[in-house]
Amino acid sequence: MRLCPHAAAGGVRRCQAGILRKLMSAEAPTSPLSELRAAVRAAAAALSSSAGEGSFRLTLERPKKAGFGDYSTNAALLLAPALGQSPRAVAERLGEDLTSRLDGLVDSVEVAGPGFLNFFLSDAWLARATSFVLLAGDDWGAGGAEPAERILVEFVSANPTGPMHVGHARNAAYGDALSRLLALRGHSVEREFYVNDFGTQARKLGESIQARARGQQAPEGGYQGEYVAELAAEIPRAAEMDLDQLTGEGIERMVARTRASLEKFGVAFDRWFFEHKLHSGTPSLVEHAFDVLEEQGRSYRSEGALWLRTSDFGDDKDRVLERSSGDHTYFASDIAYHQEKRERGFDRLIDVLGADHHGYVGRMHAAFQALGGESDRLELLIMQFVHLVSRGERSSMSKRSGHFVTLDELIEEIGVDAARWYLLARSHDTTIDLDIDLAREQSSDNPVYYVQYAHARISSMLDRLGEQRVTQAAQAEVPGDARLEPSERELVKKLLSFPDELAEAEVRRAPHRIAAYALELAQAFTAFYRDCKVIGVEPEEVETRRIQLCLGAQKTIARSLELLGVSAPRSM
RNA sequence: GCGCCUGUAGCUCAGUGGAUAGAGCGCUCGCCUCCGGAGCGAGAGGCCGCAGGUUCGAAUCCUGCCAGGCGCACCA
Structure with missing residues (x-):
């Protein structure tokens, strides 16, 4: 402090x-x-x-x-x-x-x-509580996590075989906001993106690019978006290049595109983990994980395949790790990856997954325990889907049907701030219906602007007062006989609830609560602004106290928006 | 068939044991000599999916049912 x-x-x-x-x-x-x-x-x-x-x-x-x-x-x-x-x-x-x-x-x-x-x-208590907010400085709302942990948050992890769509955007916004929240609460947080650059899907991308470069039809189950044509044109000698090499080139470029889209969206990662690393070296990380499972006595051979006894930990049935063909399953990669994470020494692993992966939760928890981990150290958070709606018809996102909105398009249509607010203002376990036409039309009605406006308005008022007066007011002691207006009292109480809101949002893994809070705070400030003149009000102690309130509100709004990855403009 | 998520105002959604259930948008009616009107005030609009149960108290917890979404591979 x-x-x-x-x-x-x-x-x-x-x-x-x-x-x-x-x-x-x-x-x-x-x-x-x-x-x-x-x-x-x-x-x-x-x-x-x-x-x-x-x-x-x-x-x-x-x-x-x-x-x-x-x-x-x-x-x-x-x-x-x-x-x-x-x-x-x-x-x-x-x-x-x-x-x-x-x-x-x-x-x-x-x-x-x-x-x-x-x-x-008493009014005195409330007036002094305002000072507390200012004196807390950068520590306002920070800390409180008990115990503070080393946490790895893995999110997005979209296949690098196509562009990021709004479903990934939701995952990105959520994982990012959750990471920011955990960090502010005092945890040590690392963010990671797992890149599926190994296996059939990656190879299909390579084949698709090559087919395109040769002017042929995309292969069965291949990719055929505009981006495939772009890659085919971008990569020199794509038509005749060795397929493995071409696949590598394609993946590399797709990852770069993904990274660029996310960066534009305000989302950055500490580490990009490539799946192929799980399969290289002797022993590979996959083989290492198999060894660990065998030591724990959790795997066995049957029908020519290697099985993991996930049913020991409540899964419906045992799962295959290595097929009778000798190939490793996708699940084997995931287990190896989680073992690798465990060995890096995190206290807690959080994976943010799409709703289509929820069937995987039970078996992954089982596998985690089979590796020797404690079940509650692994959190698998499920993001519900974003459904696209157009002309009243609902459809799931699909490249084939053309019902597909990319992250880049979303940003272009409504901007980063409106997009992030739109995606973050709802609980992660409710599905979102997105009508992009409606979203574009109504984006100016997005409540995010109301919150930003309150911040800009405060900034404008403080500018008008001048730095000297504001600094002096910030440090002044508030007299004990203060008399607060009702809307002043409401604003103070709303400010004071900030740390509790953060604690609640953290425990529930629910950053959408911060959006709700930010809106309520902006409303409380606006009511205060309506009822209470600040600049030039007599006597001076009242002006001082209200400047403090403005500062507290400005800081708290800015901090709330920052947690959501939304900008807090000084003017707009 | 089994599992997970959801069902709250016209629409999109908050609200996971407390007092008369809230917000945004939309709608109706008022308000621009006043620190930024992207605003403010007032109002209409609710069997909190349905039915039981738990208790001083249930939108919230339990059970059953109905509806929607998503999963149930030696696919990735």
């Missing part, structure tokens, strides 16, 4: 470190809310030392109705059965205790409904 700037500046004014230390006293100093939570927990413990810690989960949440206070807890409802008292009676006792524990921080604590405790926070 960054030091209080007053201390660094050697200022004579009393620094806010005192109140901050108090606010941060809870075990997870990610937000001033930690203190409230800790107080509730302490009061609950005092009431029932025996009522098992952690046998229930008490919550501190923002009630929907304004009349129910700023925050509320269900602690009394959860404690009542253990204490053998009515929830309301428990709530009364908890409330009394908390009123004294939180002296000066809350205006009142009320018992309501079946036994909820509602907290009405």
Whole structure:
């Protein structure tokens, strides 16, 4: 945590470190809310030392109705059965205790409904909480992962035999946003793309290019898009080149195209892992994986093939690793790849897969355990499909039918920011219907612009105020007798919920929550902007406080958008 | 047949045990002497797929059913 700037500046004014230390006293100093939570927990413990810690989960949440206070807890409802008292009676006792524990921080604590405790926070608490956001600096919202792990996120991993389409784009946007989120939460994250450059499909690409270069029909099951013709023209002597060499050239160029498309989309990888590396060397990584499985006693020979006993780990049936023909199955490559990942020493492996691979989840988990891994160290996240819709008709993406929208086209039609928002605003386990014509028409209605606009508007206001005034306001101490307008209070609370939103998004692997949060935050800011004049408002302390609110909102919006890979423009 | 995902406002979707279920878009009606109107306010619009169950409390958990998507290879 960054030091209080007053201390660094050697200022004579009393620094806010005192109140901050108090606010941060809870075990997870990610937000001033930690203190409230800790107080509730302490009061609950005092009431029932025996009522098992952690046998229930008490919550501190923002009630929907304004009349129910700023925050509320269900602690009394959860404690009542253990204490053998009515929830309301428990709530009364908890409330009394908390009123004294939180002296000066809350205006009142009320018992309501079946036994909820509602907290009405003091304006002073809210005003100082805003300062906390600013003082946190780059640490705002960062950290909190428990425990922090070394995580490998493998995503996209599209076959390099065709262009990236919007389904891959969804996977890319999701994997990228998830990686950013995990990193901000304190994990050490590496991103990897697995390139299927080995086997039948890769060879079909080579054959297709060669056929094209010779002016022949594409082979059975081959590829025939425009890109095949481009490759045939690009690669010198494609018509007569050795097929293996041509395949290699073709794959290399397709990977370059894929990389370029993804880069344009704002997605970068730490490593591109090529499948052919699993099959080279002695012993190859595949053979090595077979050895490991044999040592673990999980493989056997039958009917001339090598089998893996995945049924030991809940799979429906055992799976073939090496066919009776001597060829390795695709599954064998995947196992070797996962073993290779394990040996690199990650605490957790995450694979982001398309919905068409979900049948593979059970057997991969089984294989992972067969290798000696713990099942919960491997996460296979399934992305549901993007369906294309045109004139009301729905169709799956298919190159043959022409129902195909590439990532490049999507970016060209609606831009990176709108595209990423569109793909990330929905949960990964719901299918998306994309009508590209409609998306183009409506792209200016994309909520992403509303969020960006709020950011640009704040930037404009701060520019108008001038750097000197803004810097001074950022460091100023807010007087304890502040009186906040309702929309100011709402904005502060929305800002403070940022770390919790991130924690929730991380645990659920749900970056779409950040999009929802960003929109709500922009709305809270816009309401504040509507109700509260900032520039030139009297007295000066009020202007100062509101500048702080603007800064906090600007920073939090920017950070939310950054997690989604969306730009936060200073003007638009 | 078996498995996974989904079913919430006209449309696209949030909301995985709490109080009167939300947002965006669309629709209706208001609002541009005011820090950026890509905006603001008000309103209409819901058997939360259906039926049971669990409990103080269920859109949320359990069971069954219905509908849609996707899988169930010694294919890749």
